[in-house]
Amino acid sequence: MIKRTYIVSSSIAMSKRYCRENKNIGFIPTTLNHLVTELYNHPVFFMENEKTAVLNQHQQDLNLCKIHQSLNTDNYFYEAMKIRGNRGLVLKALLELKLSLNGADLSGLKLTDKRKTSSLIELYQAYEKEGAFDYSKMLFSVIERVKTSKYDTILQDTEFLFISDVEMIGFEKSLIELLRDKTSVTAFEVTKSELKFDALTCSSAITKANSLISSLKWMKDHGLDSSNTKLVALSYDDYAPELYKLREKLPVYLEHGIKCSSFSFFESFMTFLSSRSQTYREHDLFLQKLESTVRMRTEDTSYTELERKFYQMTLLHIRDLKGANSEYEDMGIAIDPYELLVMELEGLRFSASDLDLEESGLTLSRIEDAYALNSLNVVILGASHANYPKKLKIDPILKEDERESINKSIDAKLSVKPFYIEDMLDKLISNSSGKSFLIYEGHSTETGKLTVPSSFYNKVLKAKGEEITIENIYNLCGVKERYVDDLSSQGEFLNVFSNEGLKKNINIQNEKLYSKEIEDIDYAINDKFRTRLSASSLESFYKCPYMFNLKSNLGVYAADLGPDDRSSWLSATERGSFLHAAYEFALMPFIKSKKVYKSYLKGLKEKDLEEFMEQTMNSKVQETDELLFKDISPEIAEHIKKSELLEMRENLESFIEKELENLSEFYPIELEYKFAYTWKVDGTELSFAGSIDRVDTDGKGNFKVVDYKTGKNYFKTTKEYLFDVYDKKYKTHKVYFQHALYTKAMLESEYKSDIKSISAGYYFSSERGEWATVFHEGDTPEKKLEGILKTYVKEASEGKYFKNATQCTFCEYKQLCAGKQLKRKHIAFPQLVNLQKAVGENDA
Template identity: 20%
Template sequence: MKTTVNYLKDICHKHPTAEKIIIVDSYAIGEQIINGLVKEGNEVINLKRKTVREIALEHIELHSDKHFDYLENAVGIQLMYSILKDIMKKASFSYFTDLEITPSFSRAMFETIQKLRLAGFTSTTMKKDAFITLEKGDDIHLILKKYEETLIAYRLMDNADLFQHALEISNNSSSTIFILQSNLSLSYLEETFLKSLLPEKSYKLPLTKLYGVSTPNYSPIRSISWGDESVYSYLYDLERASCNGEISLITGKTEEMEVKGIIHRIREQGKSLDECTIFYTSTLPYVTIIYQLTQKLDLPVTFGEGIPVSYTSTGRFISSLLNWMKEQYSVKGLIEFINDGSLNLGVGAPSKTVFIKILRDAQIGWNKGRYLSQLDKQILQLNDKLTGDVDNNKKEYLEKHYNNTVWMYQWFTKVFKKLPNTDGIINTKDLIDAVRFMVTNYCRMSSLQDEAAKTAIMEEVDKLKPYLNEELNPYESFEKIQDMLLTMSVNQSGPKPGHLHVSNYKKGIYNNRKNMYIVGLDNRKFPGTITEDPLLLDKERKNLGNKFPLLRESGLEKQYTMLQVIANAQGPITVSYCNFDINNNRTVSPAHLFLQCYRMKTGNINGDFKELIQSNSLERYADIMDEHDYWNCYLSSDEKQVLDDELLANYTNLLEGMRGDDKRSEEEFSVYDGLIHLNPEHFDPRSNKEKTMSAGKLELLAQCPYAFFLQEILRIRPIEDLSYDANTWLDAATRGSLLHNIFETFYKELKELNEKPSTELHEEKILTIAKNLISKQKEIVPTPNERVFNKEVIDILQCCKIFLKEEEDYCKDYDPEHFEYTFGMEGFPPAEITLPSGESFLVSGKIDRVDRSMDGHYHILDYKTGSTYNYHDTKPFKGGRQLQHFIYALAIEQHLQLSEGSVLESSYYFPTVKGLGERYTRKQDETVRANGLDILEKLIDVIKHGHFTMTDDENDCKFCNFKSVCRKESYDKGIFDKKQMTEDAIGVRKFKGVRAYD
């Protein structure tokens, strides 16, 4: 950089007052060059930095009377999307016929067309036979032609038009002093324009000379002017190097540790942040890591390439908003939106906790209309309670709850007026208008970065709106808006006083800070894998001509650029790499350039990678910067660690967890395995006549006592939200309830008519009943879309037909008498079951149907709408998991005061498409009754003793709600078996006795 500064200083001395323009690749590079000159104490008069595009724009404004709007990239991508969609719709492609037109493909095609046009090609000059197939050439030509027509139609000028027009009116009569950046990155049209503009004499800023490497082959105007050499000029010619430079080598096990090593060095050495620059070789993951780390440490930092908009509150807000819309405004999606923290509900809003509770209590599920109808119901119910006789304390609570619910109703009314329906075709303009409205009014701003991101996004929306009017399906609409708004980078900045600067190494040649840090020098990231561009292959680029850059040469250019960055360093250099790939669980080697740095540092010019990795010159950063690192040190170590008492004293929960794990690994059944001390007078239903059991609870106890303990003793419940699923309307339980309701309603109507089911007479009746109840269910649970709804309706109606056909044959010998027979619930008294011990307990339940045979005996039916997988003719109890048939037989006899044995059989009946009308009948004979009563006695003894062991069958865990709580998979199989044989674990042995029954 000193060479550049001295050269520029001489020019300024020669031409102190003349206009001097440095032609650079970017504003940031020009700023670095001028800042470097100023930092050396030089006065600068009339010195400007401009890109070739800026010069062309000024030239047109001064010398042309044509008026065009300049094409923004975002608008260009949108226009390309429309062009591609239109061509695909007309089936005019011959090469890209099978491709899906996505926003990312549109972006890639737009960039390809820009490259072609900047290379000087138009639809009339581009050679179709330059492409690998004539079909591809035809398609590219067609796209290029449509693109040119679109620009004319909208009176837009892209960069190619800009340079072409500037070239037509260019002249080099200006007295301006032009100073060129070495190694300018120029397209064919940019270079042609610049040649026409430059006077005979212009200057070129020199770069530090490099030795031992090949210089990329550039045209004269893009060539490199050589200046002085530095110690690092000999990085690839070490035999001629005069000294070893000032290089530090760092490695870390993860990219995060690598970056932390750099931050630690800056802090430890007391470096001023505004004298430090971190260059990365790969945007991901380094920008993410550096951003998060500097935010956590509250370090002021600037990013040369900016940060992804998704890191800001505005970006998170848009992402959460679109996800909520995608799920058709599901409550689950809104809760995630609220918990994200980017949503500001506004003045007077209930607290986050209250807001979420009201949403869940309202049972909205999803769909805009459901929010208003369900909240309105809540308001009416609360109003009824308030007008009733309530005490003052409860009244105060109800009034607050009422006011919060009314506020929410009004908020959703206002918001949903601006938000589009998302269950069908969506107009992209309406969607982006909705995003703008929500961001403007409800996005939480917590920093200047958030404000900057909001401004940038709003500007992008304003640019795009005039060109948006597609009618797309929801998937395409959301993908398009996400691509438009969430792929942006914001807060791009040059180096600022007092700030650490972070940038891509490609922008670092003119870095003028003393301390340079380069991260990501592993063999994966630098120089990186060279891949072909499928839209414009190297072979095609070569055939096209006009000095089209070839991708196979990009590796050499990357290496040369990095060497120039290092050679121009103002002071010490630190290079680092990550030595482990966590995703693929393998070690990673450093880049060859890193090896060269090691060779220069140590003077061992023939050193290899093995020596480098084993060398003391390579610092392995593993220091602890925060608590997260402390635990990572233990987790990443191959050796077992013993945590000291002082540490555990500060982490009592950790100590308890360790004690629990130790106890779980012992052979004795303990409190950590389900052994608890409870009061039998309260929990044993034989002692506590206020406590009723149900078939479901007893079956859960038989399936897994530990799950029963969590659900019935600790009262743990999973949160039950109506979850949106784009491919499902009704979950299994709701669908089953709907079918039960259809069958019950159908039979009640037949009973009033005193008729037996007949396919010929009653098919229309049952289908009408089904359709009416489906319509009511649709009001309760909104459909994700009509396709899914219609599919499920067809299946439900088919189930009704199967049911009717089966019932027609079955009812020749039976008469249905009771439907949804209820006991112990809804005000009906419970049934009482007497056990072999003489003790009794109360049960509650609801029997789907009770039939009576022609000979006067009873038959209990329980409708099942799921799979028949777990039901077998030879396993009436299935280890206690199927008790309902037996319990209901005893209950109905006791409740109806029937003689013992009146219920001869109970059936699990599957009147569905999946079940095909299958029936699994359990004869209620003496053996079944004796075995069933023994099972019930043993199960209640499990409760009495408080021995809630975990199931001994892993199949019981597959669909359990408590898997994350019990962690049964952490047990050693042998230890688990021994625990269940503990001598004093009477309840466990009772449970094992239940398991013995098929």
């Protein structure tokens, strides 16, 4: 009897291709999730299986809405779950918890944040009470059946071959161990790749189309064709449309299909959709009219077969949304059917069969669908840093330290680190027994600037014994030569390309202007009054009270909704923290010594600066002993990290030079000076805590309080009003309170009896900030701050927190802010006017 062999991988497309290429009778392609589902639904268990209906995304969301409405309003997740996208994240976290608990009691849960602990227990219990049938029930049913030998007869003629590393959540790993005891389970072996760099060609192009043309030319020059060469894209959806255009010239196959948005009729329909949403404002009527129109288009033979297929898929989404819309209304939940449809339709894609593409010819695959497969030769498209390597983040609902706490406190099996298949590109190339071609777009056609290549090229340079520098990577890929060649071959095409790249915004329509009446979307209500403040929290209140309420009152996180792919090692904030730490290490030896400041600075050598940089790199968080900077983004290209460290090393050197250049009778006596004090304002006691970057004195009772800024200096002179500055570029006000809070802190400190005068301000320690020091005009900023605090007490105690639309551009809480707030900039809400007046210079 022929045994059935399930070919399991992280991608169903990879499993199918393995079966297709090996042509072995009895091979069944699957993923772990599909395998569990198939085992659960085996005909033998038809009578005992729970009868269920598959829920569409709206039905799942409605279940979450019911759970949300059952929560106490002070639940940690309550505010976040008002947003549909966040509900999806919550569902993912709840399912992962369920897969990791197997019915275990959550009552013993212990997290650092007690509020989040009780909130998570309440949320999970509500989810369990809802009792929706999900994947976890199938998994635990299958596990129990395997344990009790109910699958023994089935498994005796079955074996499992894992051809790639597979993410296993919770008890999925236990299932595999149980199956291993019953039958043959061959696991994917993670081995170090042995790359054949002598058979690897690196190149570049200036467009996606040119990348394909160069790849085909390379294949032709080496006598290769589609029968012996794999074509793999690191950004599949960027290359699929380009390859599809070549289908008349050569047979092509798109393994993952192509997005519907790649076709001109998609944009036309989206424009139509937008106009209908403006014509029919009532949701039911909008969906009813839309359903009628789309249904007719599915049957209209004047449209191509592909267009009718698109309308058939669209019709299903409209009907699902139409069915859910009334339930949303009954629950009092506001949704925008137009926006939901736009998001859903933008994700639609045609399969290869929809496109009438046969499984032959030049096949384009995603790297995650091909990396574990053997091949003779391989072409890899788009090896730029923007798409490889990818930095994956763990689900923001359950952070890494919280997952560890959950596992310890209730014996769960949550994954602590995000699942990531390391070195997919390495494995893909090492699985090729012949030649490999690696190409990326070396220039941005929009800006004309050079783009950052993938860190994979570092390995190529290392293998060649060359220094890892960006210049050597550009030489390796022939960036300059390819740019000239591609440019000369483009001709008029470049002009057309630049125009085609400017897509019109199909959503811009004439809309009715918002009224000036205050609506409930303009503010939040919260009777909680916060008395514990910091400079940043108080500044956030004056920038946008609504954001302050979310962040400081409710403790709502700004959801991280995706991977963070970036072409730099440190973010702007992390870079600022690094430099602050470097300055501290540089000046701390002076404070501990009895030297004259000038002598100390002049005595610093190159090796001292290197030591300060090394100390900064190895500095740790005191509470957790974790490395502050060294472990940030380990996958970042080494030449990028080296370049940034060199730049910050130069900044530190400039910092020392500027200290010498601007020597006066003042010298530092405190660095990262911690403080805590209370301040009674209009009968309300407010408390403040924080740390001051630097305190200087002349030893005669005169003090300077300094806060480092590594960004741009928005002030015009060295002495001016610091509380409020207008940013002309973004038409927004920036508020600064540190100088005043720190002045008050010094007046409450152990130095208070020595103080005759205090100057407070900012030191913009960078070329961008022109190494400027800006101090407050006048030596009593704390008096102005007292007036600001009185306004805070009055406005915050009323319990309404208004949205300030002038702050939306860079706000990390955009997705938690209902309504199109930017369109309400013209409304002068009294609270926002009062706050602006309070920080204004005329009121000083």
